Amino acid sequence: MRTARDGRPAARQVLWTEQALERLQEIEEFIAQDAPERAADFIDRLIQRGESLSDMPAVGRRVPELNSDEIRERLEGNYRIVYRLKEQSIEILTVFEGHQQFPYKEISLTVQDKATV
Numbered sequence: 001m002r003t004a005r006d007g008r009p010a011a012r013q014v015l016w017t018e019q020a021l022e023r024l025q026e027i028e029e030f031i032a033q034d035a036p037e038r039a040a041d042f043i044d045r046l047i048q049r050g051e052s053l054s055d056m057p058a059v060g061r062r063v064p065e066l067n068s069d070e071i072r073e074r075l076e077g078n079y080r081i082v083y084r085l086k087e088q089s090i091e092i093l094t095v096f097e098g099h100q101q102f103p104y105k106e107i108s109l110t111v112q113d114k115a116t117v
Contacts, residue, residue, distance in 0.1 A: 020092040
């Protein structure tokens with residue numbers, strides 16, 4: 001594990017997948033249908049929540065649908081930000097509204113990472 005000069009774990013780089021960025025755009029477009037002035041603000045909150053993982057990557061909970069310590073999520077309102085812990089980075093895999101079915105197809109996992117459904 002990398003450490004900063006003061007002995008604390010060094011911040012990890014947060015990387016957003018194309019899939020996650022596409023989902024953010026879709027969420028913004030959906031919210032803008034009813035509240036254009038709030039759409040960009042909410043997307044900014046989602047991005048800020050994802051970027052905050054840099055300093056505290058394990059703060060998110062394990063994704064209940066998966067059997068993997070590396071795949072975690074942070075919540076922002078009703079939205080789930082799903083990410084993968086890597087040694088030197090955090091990869092944001094997808095963002096979706098929590099009432100939707102879990103997007104297994106959007107998460108590239110090995111067979112052993114998937115929970116028995």
